[in-house]
Amino acid sequence: MLAGRGKVLVGIGVFLLTFGFSMINFFLITFGLFTILSAVISLPIFDLKINIDNLKVSRELSKKKIFQDDFIHVKVKIRNRGKKRFDFVEIQDTFPREYFNCVIGEPFISTRIDGKKTLEFSYILKPKLRGEFYLGPIELSVKDRLEFNNEKREVPDSYTKLIIYPPYGDIRKMEALRGRSVGRMFGAHRSVQVGTGTEFHGIRQYQFGDEFRKINWKATARTGNIMVREFEMEKNINVLIVLDASSTMGAGEQLNTKLEFSIRAAMVLCKVALEHRDNIGAVILQNNPKEKKRDPIKKLETGGGNQMMFKFLDFIATTRALGSKSLAVWMDSLVKRLRKRHLIILLSDMEAPHEDINLMYKKARARSHELLIISPFSPWFEVFGREMTAAERGIAEAISEEMMQHILEARQKARSFGIPLISVGPDNIIERTINEYLKAKQKGKAQL
Amino acid sequence: MARIFMRVLQVITIVMYFFVFSVIISVFAPDTWQLNSFGKILNALKNMVMYGLYFCLAFVGTKGGPFLTGSLTTGVPFGETSEHIFYQFLNMTFNLTTPDGTPIRYTSFNQVLKDGYGTVGSIPSLYLDQLTTILRNAYMLVLILLVILSIFYAFMFIFKSDMKYSLYAMVTLVAPIIVAILPDMIINLLEISGLSQLISGDWENFLVVFRTEYIPQINFRQDFLLIDQIPPGFGFFAVPGVLVAFLMYIYLEFSFQTAYVARVTNPSITRTKRLESQIALLGESSAFMESEKEASLRGQEGKPSEEEKPKLTIKNFFTGAGINAIKDLIERRERVMEKEQMEEVMSDTRRLNSYIDRLFEIDPDARSTLTATGSAPSQRNMVSSSLISMTLRLVSIFGLVYLVANPILIFRVFRVPDIIESSVGFSSPEAIVTSLVPVVLLFPLVAFIIRTYKQYKLSKSHSRREKESDLLKKISQLRDIEEEETVFDGEAPQIPSI
Numbered sequence: 001m002l003a004g005r006g007k008v009l010v011g012i013g014v015f016l017l018t019f020g021f022s023m024i025n026f027f028l029i030t031f032g033l034f035t036i037l038s039a040v041i042s043l044p045i046f047d048l049k050i051n052i053d054n055l056k057v058s059r060e061l062s063k064k065k066i067f068q069d070d071f072i073h074v075k076v077k078i079r080n081r082g083k084k085r086f087d088f089v090e091i092q093d094t095f096p097r098e099y100f101n102c103v104i105g106e107p108f109i110s111t112r113i114d115g116k117k118t119l120e121f122s123y124i125l126k127p128k129l130r131g132e133f134y135l136g137p138i139e140l141s142v143k144d145r146l147e148f149n150n151e152k153r154e155v156p157d158s159y160t161k162l163i164i165y166p167p168y169g170d171i172r173k174m175e176a177l178r179g180r181s182v183g184r185m186f187g188a189h190r191s192v193q194v195g196t197g198t199e200f201h202g203i204r205q206y207q208f209g210d211e212f213r214k215i216n217w218k219a220t221a222r223t224g225n226i227m228v229r230e231f232e233m234e235k236n237i238n239v240l241i242v243l244d245a246s247s248t249m250g251a252g253e254q255l256n257t258k259l260e261f262s263i264r265a266a267m268v269l270c271k272v273a274l275e276h277r278d279n280i281g282a283v284i285l286q287n288n289p290k291e292k293k294r295d296p297i298k299k300l301e302t303g304g305g306n307q308m309m310f311k312f313l314d315f316i317a318t319t320r321a322l323g324s325k326s327l328a329v330w331m332d333s334l335v336k337r338l339r340k341r342h343l344i345i346l347l348s349d350m351e352a353p354h355e356d357i358n359l360m361y362k363k364a365r366a367r368s369h370e371l372l373i374i375s376p377f378s379p380w381f382e383v384f385g386r387e388m389t390a391a392e393r394g395i396a397e398a399i400s401e402e403m404m405q406h407i408l409e410a411r412q413k414a415r416s417f418g419i420p421l422i423s424v425g426p427d428n429i430i431e432r433t434i435n436e437y438l439k440a441k442q443k444g445k446a447q448l
Numbered sequence: 449m450a451r452i453f454m455r456v457l458q459v460i461t462i463v464m465y466f467f468v469f470s471v472i473i474s475v476f477a478p479d480t481w482q483l484n485s486f487g488k489i490l491n492a493l494k495n496m497v498m499y500g501l502y503f504c505l506a507f508v509g510t511k512g513g514p515f516l517t518g519s520l521t522t523g524v525p526f527g528e529t530s531e532h533i534f535y536q537f538l539n540m541t542f543n544l545t546t547p548d549g550t551p552i553r554y555t556s557f558n559q560v561l562k563d564g565y566g567t568v569g570s571i572p573s574l575y576l577d578q579l580t581t582i583l584r585n586a587y588m589l590v591l592i593l594l595v596i597l598s599i600f601y602a603f604m605f606i607f608k609s610d611m612k613y614s615l616y617a618m619v620t621l622v623a624p625i626i627v628a629i630l631p632d633m634i635i636n637l638l639e640i641s642g643l644s645q646l647i648s649g650d651w652e653n654f655l656v657v658f659r660t661e662y663i664p665q666i667n668f669r670q671d672f673l674l675i676d677q678i679p680p681g682f683g684f685f686a687v688p689g690v691l692v693a694f695l696m697y698i699y700l701e702f703s704f705q706t707a708y709v710a711r712v713t714n715p716s717i718t719r720t721k722r723l724e725s726q727i728a729l730l731g732e733s734s735a736f737m738e739s740e741k742e743a744s745l746r747g748q749e750g751k752p753s754e755e756e757k758p759k760l761t762i763k764n765f766f767t768g769a770g771i772n773a774i775k776d777l778i779e780r781r782e783r784v785m786e787k788e789q790m791e792e793v794m795s796d797t798r799r800l801n802s803y804i805d806r807l808f809e810i811d812p813d814a815r816s817t818l819t820a821t822g823s824a825p826s827q828r829n830m831v832s833s834s835l836i837s838m839t840l841r842l843v844s845i846f847g848l849v850y851l852v853a854n855p856i857l858i859f860r861v862f863r864v865p866d867i868i869e870s871s872v873g874f875s876s877p878e879a880i881v882t883s884l885v886p887v888v889l890l891f892p893l894v895a896f897i898i899r900t901y902k903q904y905k906l907s908k909s910h911s912r913r914e915k916e917s918d919l920l921k922k923i924s925q926l927r928d929i930e931e932e933e934t935v936f937d938g939e940a941p942q943i944p945s946i
Contacts, residue, residue, distance in 0.1 A: 002892075005611060008615065009615075012615075012619065016622070017884075019626060019633070020877075021877060021878060021881075022633060022636070022637070023629050023632065023633050023636075024877055025625075025629065025689070026687055026689040026690065026877065027625070027689030027690075027692055027693055028622070028625070028626070029853075029877055029880065030687075030689060030690045030693035030694070030849065030853065031622065031693035031696055031697065033693075033849045033852055033853065033880070033884065034693055034694070034696075034697040034700075034845060034849055035697075035700075036884075036888055037845050037848045037849060037852070037887075037888070038697065038700070038701070038841070038845050040888055040891040040892060041841065041844060041845060041848065041891060042841075043891045043892055043894070043895035044891055044894040044895040044898055046895070047895045047898040047899050047902070048898050051902070053906065062807075062811075069796075069799070070803075071799075071800060071803045073807055073811070073814065075817055085829070085833070087708070087712075087833075088708070088711065088712065103800055104723070104726060104727070104730070104800070104804065104818060105723060105818045106719060106723075106820075109715070109716075109719075109820055109823050110711065110712075110715050111712060111715070111716060111823045111824070111825055112712045112825040112830065113825070114825070114826055114829055119822060119823050120813070120816075120817045120820075120822060120823075121817055121818075121820040121823055122814065122817035122818050122820075123818070124800075124803070124804070124807075124818070126796070126800075145704075145705075145708045145834075145837060146611070146704045146705075146707075146708060147611065
């Protein structure tokens with residue numbers, strides 16, 4: 001069909017013709033004829049010559065899964081399978097601009113493509129958010145050389161799935177920190193079981209029941225008391241990271257939600273736990289309002305090894321904050337499914353009624369699991385990185401006070417159950433989570 | 449090569465433009481282009497303001513004087529001498545003239561109102577004179593402005609190579625002719641519609657007066673524009689108007705082709721330049737940031753680190769700091785936010801630079817795809833195709849215009865009787881419509897038929913492909929079932945030994 005320019009030309013031509021006829025002005029009539037005919041003459045030629053199906057457009061990604069702070073190279077390939085040239089082709093690759101920034105290159109091209117030729121262009125994207133996204137579609141527009149006629153099309157099946165993991169920067173920082181100040185935060189903490197194993201631990205006085213073969217005669221002779229050698233064995237523990245993905249965890253700015261920070265903390269925790277050769281598992285707690293029949297507990301089985309980190313990342317990367325919170329029901333359902341003893345690290349803002357929270361404590365303690373609660377303190381996350389007006393500040397302070405009361409009460413109750421509840425802010429959530437895990441490990445909690 | 453070709457096209461286009469421009473300008477009588485029109489309009493406006501001021505002063509002086517002096521009953525405000533002095537003062541201060549330049553000297557307010565120059569009251573006639581001046585000169589000014597605009601757009605096209613500017617240049621070049629003949633057209637239309645007959649009394653000759661008094665006569669070369677009959681045969685080409693229209697169209701065609709060449713070659717050239725400079729800049733800024741970071745690290749040695757400073761944590765919050773903790777957090781956040789953002793930008797730049805370095809190592813084609821150097825069209829092909837396309841278009845369009853403008857040629861194909869062929873109607877300009885409409889509609893119709901046929905073929909091939917894929921699916925399913933059965937049997941097929 002006639003495109004914008006063609007229509008304009010026809011419009012001008014009709015005007016000139018009308019004016020020319022009314023004034024019997026031969027110059028205007030002839031010029032009107034020229035403009036109209038120049039616009040319409042190319043119509044059948046364009047349709048005869050152009051076969052948009054001959055253009056094969058495809059997209060290639062350097063990776064299908066990347067970290068949030070990484071980059072991705074997107075390459076678009078256009079192949080003209082036909083023999084005839086396309087005088088003017090515009091290809092626009094689209095991507096969700098609210099989730100990606102194009103940092104280098106341009107996602108479009110306008111050119112001419114001869115028969116049996118292939119063109120390529122590429123650009124580099126940087127994701128803004130973690131999650132599962134689709135790049136596409138690719139839009140194709142073919143025009144004649146004077147832009148009088150055009151044909152537009154969306155390239156079929158031109159969507160590409162891309163999974164964005166949480167930023168790797170936290171792990172990088174952790175590694176850098178470990179390199180500089182050993183033991184300050186993530187040093188070599190071992191969960192040992194003394195008495196078994198082959199690693200020498202120390203010498204102590206003989207006690208009734210000790211094996212005779214463990215007596216250290218030299219020490220006995222030196223001290224005059226019967227002394228025995230003690231051995232130890234490093235024990236692995238099962239760590240279960242439980243992530244509350246209810247809607248309250250998603251409050252605030254997209255990049256600074258409690259869920260985002262919790263996921264970042266969970267990722268670092270996973271890395272540290274795997275380095276300590278512990279088994280790691282994950283659970284996402286969510287009542288999906290769209291699929292009410294769906295199990296609210298999404299579980300990644302506990303395991304270890306090289307591939308576990310990526311399994312873990314795949315598992316948590318696409319999590320979104322949705323639905324209501326029902327802590328007691330979730331905990332009950334979860335502990336029933338766990339066959340082995342676990343160190344459960346729950347990342348939840350605890351924004352639930354106290355009855356629900358108390359019931360959750362009971363359910364957790366009913367089995368012999370060790371529960372550790374890391375609770376992101378809501379107001380701190382919601383003000384994080386925001387410039388606020390005086391009124392907003394006032395509101396933030398009032399809400400903080402109310403929330404503080406709520407958390408204090410929940411913490412007091414947790415203490416009575418012997419459950420540590422640690423309130424954290426965006427500045428220290430990762431550090432505290434790792435420290436609490438290491439502390440628990442040192443204390444030998446949740447040993448098998 | 450493409451750029452040279454483009455420059456050549458640009459030169460031809462601008463030469464064509466000025467040739468057509470000079471022809472169009474020559475159509476008008478030389479006195480049409482009065483360059484002082486704007487000055488005259490300003491002068492008329494100034495005069496109107498001065499008249500207003502003068503009359504106000506005269507009115508205040510004459511009518512307000514008695515009120516102030518308390519001599520309302522006498523009717524003579526200052527006495528004859530004082531009034532005379534007052535008007536002497538006004539006449540010295542203001543230099544009122546009639547349009548032909550004769551100075552006006554009033555000696556009393558009554559004279560201003562009743563006995564001014566001319567036959568009617570002086571105030572309305574003075575103002576009407578100035579209004580006429582404004583109207584006449586505004587009309588001239590429009591013509592001049594249109595020509596100036598046309599030149600401006602022609603140059604804009606040369607600089608931007610955007611087709612719209614050449615269209616604007618062409619429209620604004622044709623517009624003076626339209627504007628010049630517009631009053632004639634309006635009068636003709638009014639006469640045709642019979643409205644002029646309804647006008648009677650004092651306004652009987654309004655149209656004539658309007659045309660003669662308020663709109664200047666534009667003198668055209670009548671042979672150039674107006675024609676009563678379509679010249680038979682090749683006499684058509686001898687009509688100056690047709691030739692100028694053809695020249696204008698050639699200008700348009702050249703400008704369209706120039707715009708096309710620019711549209712196809714410029715983006716890839718500018719894109720390559722832009723991205724090369726971006727990549728270079730990225731490398732430079734990354735190196736700069738690296739050195740800055742090192743310098744700041746060296747500078748920080750010995751100073752207490754950020755870690756050692758008291759930190760606001762939730763622990764503080766619950767151990768007495770209370771609500772102040774939130775306030776402190778917010779304030780601290782605001783302070784460090786700018787620094788953090790800066791650090792983030794620096795870190796992103798460094799990482800992006802190292803990512804690109806790595807990418808170029810891994811993928812040797814990455815640089816050319818990022819800069820899209822390979823997207824530049826084949827230049828020889830483009831030049832040849834542009835020349836061929838332009839020639840074909842010009843020849844075919846000129847032929848079509850000739851065919852449409854001589855409808856008798858088309859009607860001869862249908863073997864019309866001699867009596868119709870020799871009728872006067874076929875030589876009138878309106879006869880063009882009889883051939884124009886079918887010829888113009890023929891093209892979209894053919895295009896529609898082609899498109900429909902293509903879509904039919906496409907849907908047919910799609911359905912065939914779907915059938916094939918369904919068949920393949922079925923075959924693969926059958927194979928799977930077969931394989932499962934084979935595995936279930938637990939026996940591999942034996943190869944018969946020879």
